[in-house]
Amino acid sequence: MDIQPDQITNYADKFINVLIDYSPKLISALLILFVGLYAIRLINRIIRKIMIKRNLDPTLTKFLADILLWALRILLFVTFISKLGIETSSFVAILGAMGLAVGLSLQGSLSNFAGGMLIILFKPFKVGDTIEAQGVIATVSEIQIFVTKLLTANNQTVFVPNGALSNGNIINYSMQGERRADLTFAISYDSDIKKAKDILLDVLNKNPKVLKNPAPEVFVKNLTSSAIEFAVRPWAKNENFGAVFTETLENCKTALDQAGIDVQPFTIGASKNL
Known part of the structure; x- marks a missing residue:
């Protein structure tokens, strides 16, 4: 089919007219988009500062700020x-249908979101706490919408889904502020x-990091076929627990050796988190 020059000119004129008629909407829409993105960042920053100034929990602050950010972006x-010029009623219906389909395919993600809400509301732990969950012992670095970010003692980052975390057992080592090291020495x-x-108790009493209240304990735990087992139980602040654990092992062994007491070739430490 031959295209006449008059047809090309006619199509070009129509395109230019449509572009001229539509350009105000396009320009205003783009202006709203760029101004809106800047305003959202500004509002989010202000809200974060207000919540921090009011001493709101850091975990709750970030979680609420993230939800507000996404709500404003959708709006x-x-x-x-x-x-x-797109009909929002039709778009909302399409978006609703898409949301239902996506929701059915992402049930795990929705479970993680609900788990994050439960963690925020009931606070089994907060940022900075050392916890044991899902086979991991680590410090809580960040609680996000879908996952919780953990940092292990050897500086590895672990992301645990909030759904599994909220439905499983959680040991919070930091909640009480003090911890007891459960050690066993065999002689x-x-x-x-x-x-x-007396030697073991003296070692505990001389360590300034060992708490006086609750008082440290030393007692015969068990009589085995080859050794007498002593339970050695010092208490310490959370921040000093690792140091107390290792110092107690070293100092007790040294003190027993100096006294000529035969230490059996095994010592059991009942704590996995230093």
């Missing part, structure tokens, strides 16, 4: 397409029990 997007049957007990 801006609806305003943007409405300004372009031979030829050793003086009272002397060994």
Whole structure:
């Protein structure tokens, strides 16, 4: 089919007329988009500062700020397409259908979102706490909408889904502020029990990081076929727990050796988190 020059000119004129007629809507929509994005960042920053100033929990502050950010972005997007002349009622219906389909395919993600809400509301832990959950012992670095970010003692970052986290067992080592190290020392049957007990207790009392209240404990835990087992239980602040654990092991072994007490070739530490 031959295209006449008059047809090309006619199509070009129509295109230019449509572009001229539509350009105010396009320009205003783009202006709303860019101004809206800047305003959202500004509002989000202000809201964060207000919540921080009011000493709101850091975990709750970030969580609420993230939800507000996405809500404002969705509102801006609806305003943007409405300004372009697209019927929002039809778009909302399409969006609803898409949301249902996406929701059915992303049930795990919705479960993680609900889990995040439960964590925020009931606060089994907060940012900075050391917890044990889902086979991981680590410090809570960040609670996000779908996952919780953990940092292990060897500086590895672990992301745990909030759904699994909220439905599983959680051990919070930081909630009470103080922890007890449960250690076991084994000595031979030829050793003086009272002397060994006094030495172990003296080691605990001389360590300034060991708390006086609750008082440290040393007692005979078990009589095995080859050794006498002593339970050694010092208390410490959370921030000093690792140091107390390792210092107690070292100092008790050194003190028993200096006293000539035969330490059996195994020592059991009942804590996994240093």
